[in-house]
Amino acid sequence: xxxxxxxxxxxxxxxxxxxxxxxxxxxxxxxxxxxxxxxxxxxxxxxxxxxxxxxxxxxxxxxxxxxxxxxxxxxxxxxxxxxxxxxxxxxxxxxxxxxxxxxxxxxxxxxxxxxxxxxxxxxxxxxxxxxxxxxxxxxxxxxxxxxxxxxxxxxxxxxxxxxxxxxxxxxxxxxxxxxxxxxxxxxxxxxxxxxxxxxxxxxxxxxxxxxxxxxxxxxxxxxxxxxxxxxxxxxxxxxxxxxxxxxxxxxxxxxxxxxxxxxxxxxxxxxxxxxxxxxxxxxxxxxxxxxxxxxxxxxxxxxxxxxxxxxxxxxxxxxxxxxxxxxxxxxxxxxxxxxxxxxxxxxxxxxxxxxxxxxxxxxxxxxxxxxxxxxxxxxxxxxxxxxxxxxxxxxxxxxxxxxxxxxxxxxxxxxxxxxxxxxxxxxxxxxxxxxxxxxxxxxxxxxxxxxxxxxxxxxxxxxxxxxxxxxxxxxxxxxxxxxxxxxxxxxxxxxxxxxxxxxxxxxxxxxxxxxxxxxxxxxxxxxxxxxxxxxxxxxxxxxxxxxxxxxxxxxxxxxxxxxxxxxxxxxxxxxxxxxxxxxxxxxxxxxxxxxxxxxxxxxxxxxxxxxxxxxxxxxxxxxxxxxxxxxxxxxxxxxxxxxxxxxxxxxxxxxxxxxxxxxxxxxxxxxxxxxxxxxxxxxxxxxxxxxxxxxxxxxxxxxxxxxxxxxxxxxxxxxxxxxxxxxxxxxxxxxxxxxxxxxxxxxxxxxxxxxxxxxxxxxxxxxxxxxxxxx
Ligand SMILES: *[C@@H]1O[C@H](CO)[C@@H](O)[C@H](O)[C@H]1NC(C)=O
Ligand SMILES: *[C@@H]1O[C@H](CO)[C@@H](O)[C@H](O)[C@H]1NC(C)=O
Ligand SMILES: CC(=O)N[C@H]1CO[C@H](CO)[C@@H](O)[C@@H]1O
Numbered sequence: 001x002x003x004x005x006x007x008x009x010x011x012x013x014x015x016x017x018x019x020x021x022x023x024x025x026x027x028x029x030x031x032x033x034x035x036x037x038x039x040x041x042x043x044x045x046x047x048x049x050x051x052x053x054x055x056x057x058x059x060x061x062x063x064x065x066x067x068x069x070x071x072x073x074x075x076x077x078x079x080x081x082x083x084x085x086x087x088x089x090x091x092x093x094x095x096x097x098x099x100x101x102x103x104x105x106x107x108x109x110x111x112x113x114x115x116x117x118x119x120x121x122x123x124x125x126x127x128x129x130x131x132x133x134x135x136x137x138x139x140x141x142x143x144x145x146x147x148x149x150x151x152x153x154x155x156x157x158x159x160x161x162x163x164x165x166x167x168x169x170x171x172x173x174x175x176x177x178x179x180x181x182x183x184x185x186x187x188x189x190x191x192x193x194x195x196x197x198x199x200x201x202x203x204x205x206x207x208x209x210x211x212x213x214x215x216x217x218x219x220x221x222x223x224x225x226x227x228x229x230x231x232x233x234x235x236x237x238x239x240x241x242x243x244x245x246x247x248x249x250x251x252x253x254x255x256x257x258x259x260x261x262x263x264x265x266x267x268x269x270x271x272x273x274x275x276x277x278x279x280x281x282x283x284x285x286x287x288x289x290x291x292x293x294x295x296x297x298x299x300x301x302x303x304x305x306x307x308x309x310x311x312x313x314x315x316x317x318x319x320x321x322x323x324x325x326x327x328x329x330x331x332x333x334x335x336x337x338x339x340x341x342x343x344x345x346x347x348x349x350x351x352x353x354x355x356x357x358x359x360x361x362x363x364x365x366x367x368x369x370x371x372x373x374x375x376x377x378x379x380x381x382x383x384x385x386x387x388x389x390x391x392x393x394x395x396x397x398x399x400x401x402x403x404x405x406x407x408x409x410x411x412x413x414x415x416x417x418x419x420x421x422x423x424x425x426x427x428x429x430x431x432x433x434x435x436x437x438x439x440x441x442x443x444x445x446x447x448x449x450x451x452x453x454x455x456x457x458x459x460x461x462x463x464x465x466x467x468x469x470x471x472x473x474x475x476x477x478x479x480x481x482x483x484x485x486x487x488x489x490x491x492x493x494x495x496x497x498x499x500x501x502x503x504x505x506x507x508x509x510x511x512x513x514x515x516x517x518x519x520x521x522x523x524x525x526x527x528x529x530x531x532x533x534x535x536x537x538x539x540x541x542x543x544x545x546x547x548x549x550x551x552x553x554x555x556x557x558x559x560x561x562x563x564x565x566x567x568x569x570x571x572x573x574x575x576x577x578x579x580x581x582x583x584x585x586x587x588x589x590x591x592x593x594x595x596x597x598x599x600x601x602x603x604x605x606x607x608x609x610x611x612x613x614x615x616x617x618x619x620x621x622x623x624x625x626x627x628x629x630x631x632x633x634x635x636x637x638x639x640x641x642x643x644x645x646x647x648x649x650x651x652x653x654x655x656x657x658x659x660x661x662x663x664x665x666x667x668x669x670x671x672x673x674x675x676x677x678x679x680x681x682x683x684x685x686x687x688x689x690x691x692x693x694x695x696x697x698x699x700x701x702x703x704x705x706x707x708x709x710x711x712x713x714x715x716x717x718x719x720x721x722x723x724x725x726x727x728x729x730x731x732x733x734x735x736x737x738x739x740x741x742x743x744x745x746x747x748x749x750x751x752x753x754x755x756x757x758x759x760x761x762x763x764x765x766x767x768x769x770x771x772x773x774x775x
Pocket of ligand 2: 128129130131132147
């Protein structure tokens with residue numbers, strides 16, 4: 001570690017104060033990596049397209065073809081997953097797909113924004129068959145669909161089939177940004193959207209196959225201003241006839257207790273894949289649609305609950321065989337006063353349970369909702385025609401066979417009475433007082449040495465990704481939040497709108513309107529080169545293998561050498577006898593630094609993690625007993641990057657130790673012996689011509705201080721430090737020069753510095769003394 005005491009001399013004029021010592025909270029990430037950090041470490045790469053912005057609206061990760069398909073503005077892109085991205089010639093295919101001639105003009109005439117709305121924003125990219133994708137775009141407010149040839153696996157094809165272009169009404173919204181969800185099942189596209197030009201006609205729509213299109217019954221107002229988030233086919237059991245498509249969305253509904261006003265609630269809704277509508281009632285309308293409320297709230301004292309009602313995103317965690325599907329959902333608050341986010345976890349089995357329960361019933365618009373207590377007709381509304389409904393003598397092979405009574409009931413009772421509650425009855429994660437908003441969620445279930453952990457990746461509206469764990473300790477206690485990393489993926493703040501994970505490639509694909517990035521899920525060496533650092537990181541992807549922090553792979557042979565402790569992050573236990581740590585702890589060399597009496601001096605200490613609490617200790621010459629913690633005041637300040645003496649006193653001399661305390665583990669980062677050169681000593685040693693205030697303004701002639709100057713100082717402090725003294729003198733000399741330049745500025749004025757100082761110190765450190773002279 002290079003002591004910074006002298007470098008800082010050069011910065012005096014611009015140096016400002018950071019304020020008190022850092023006090024890390026639980027939401028501080030262990031590691032914070034900038035856009036530059038990520039690029040330079042090959043942790044991520046970005047594709048922004050030839051124009052610097054894709055206008056991205058859809059993303060489809062195709063692991064079968066090893067491709068990432070992107071739907072942008074008037075363009076579809078295909079990126080190869082197995083090649084470096086920044087090379088546009090090799091890796092990118094693109095197909096232009098602008099609106100049909102005349103559509104753009106028509107769109108502008110209707111009063112839409114020519115730039116932001118009157119283009120073809122591609123919003124649907126779904127696998128159609130083994131050689132084609134189904135793709136739909138807004139078509140300048142005239143939704144259009146087409147098939148896109150992408151070839152068999154291994155072929156590199158991207159071609160729009162001109163003969164397949166057709167209207168996309170009901171399959172794609174008119175607007176580029178309105179919430180929308182779609183999924184392609186058995187040759188048909190299921191969409192949740194508003195299907196008209198004005199964006200008022202909300203529906204769930206199915207089309208594209210040989211069957212007649214099916215839509216929501218608009219008479220009954222089954223959907224209230226919905227914001228669709230996601231759609232997916234989920235098999236409820238082994239009977240394929242019972243498969244359903246589930247929709248996750250928020251609605252703004254009339255106040256449920258019959259009072260005035262509206263409230264936002266989140267929903268899970270579903271329809272049967274084999275729904276064919278009714279014969280006399282609900283013709284070409286859904287006959288199996290049901291919905292239930294998804295609750296995500298924090299229980300408070302006296303039954304008061306804090307609700308997170310606006311659904312932002314959903315991630316389905318598909319099980320290894322035999323287990324129930326798990327649903328991770330990200331919510332935000334609707335309140336104007338309190339902004340917060342929560343992640344709730346639901347088991348599919350709990351959702352099924354609610355759909356098997358009582359229907360919600362209301363005697364009239366002004367009445368309270370209650371459970372329907374009367375007789376429910378057979379087949380039970382919402383049940384798919386399947387083994388369940390096919391009883392002897394009553395062959396309900398299609399919803400068209402369902403009695404009118406059943407369809408009437410379904411139409412009048414689309415809502416379940418019970419609500420879907422999260423696992424543990426509370427969120428796994430709550431984030432308030434965040435600088436950013438959370439938009440996207442992806443979860444990876446990771447096997448570690450001491451158990452299985454869900455690593456949650458959250459995409460923010462400022463272009464960053466948070467990597468977080470919520471550790472469930474036994475009992476009903478709140479989960480412990482461990483923020484592993486904060487990764488600034490995009491250079492400029494931009495909301496993350498798409499996020500896909502490839503567990504096979506250990507990659508996250510992150511999209512914003514600007515472009516798309518890949519991001520490695522982990523890069524263990526970033527945590528440091530010591531066992532303790534690896535252990536403190538508590539990253540389930542990483543373990544100490546005896547020599548470095550590397551990717552943890554469960555079940556490999558060198559098991560007993562691996563050190564990992566996700567639950568407790570206790571390096572004292574894990575890293576006992578690991579050589580590098582002994583070095584870090586005890587055998588750390590002491591570096592001598594020099595400061596000038598009455599001048600300012602800076603002792604640098606940069607802990608690896610912002611989570612660590614930094615403390616400075618001092619042992620004065622001749623002191624016995626334990627080191628004393630350094631007392632800070634307006635003369636001695638503890639900043640984010642070290643200890644700053646604004647005016648050094650002779651009594652400040654001594655050995656300074658900077659330690660970090662993290663998770664009960666204390667580590668010494670630097671040990672510096674500060675020697676104070678008395679003002680009188682220096683003035684007698686320094687030749688008159690070289691005193692800063694008397695030096696010529698241009699300073700050219702004095703660029704090499706006379707040797708005699710050194711010799712006396714060397715005698716003063718011993719020969720061992722020759723190179724350092726050399727440097728000190730150069731720096732000191734330079735410092736007075738730059739100080740001269742900066743004297744006009746306000747020196748100690750502003751108090752908001754932090755990063756500015758750090759980067760200047762970094763720059764300063766990288767310059768050689770020669771360069772310093774040259775300036
Ligand atoms: C980053 O990746 C590129 C291409 O994959 C490779 O050429 C380069 O050496 C890598 N750089 C580092 C620092 O690993
Ligand atoms: C996929 O569908 C297209 C359009 O109908 C058709 O031309 C193509 O042959 C199909 N591919 C396969 C593998 O069936
Ligand atoms: C800012 C400051 O106090 N500078 C002092 C540094 O030390 C020299 C030599 O003692 C003084 O002349 C400066 O005033």
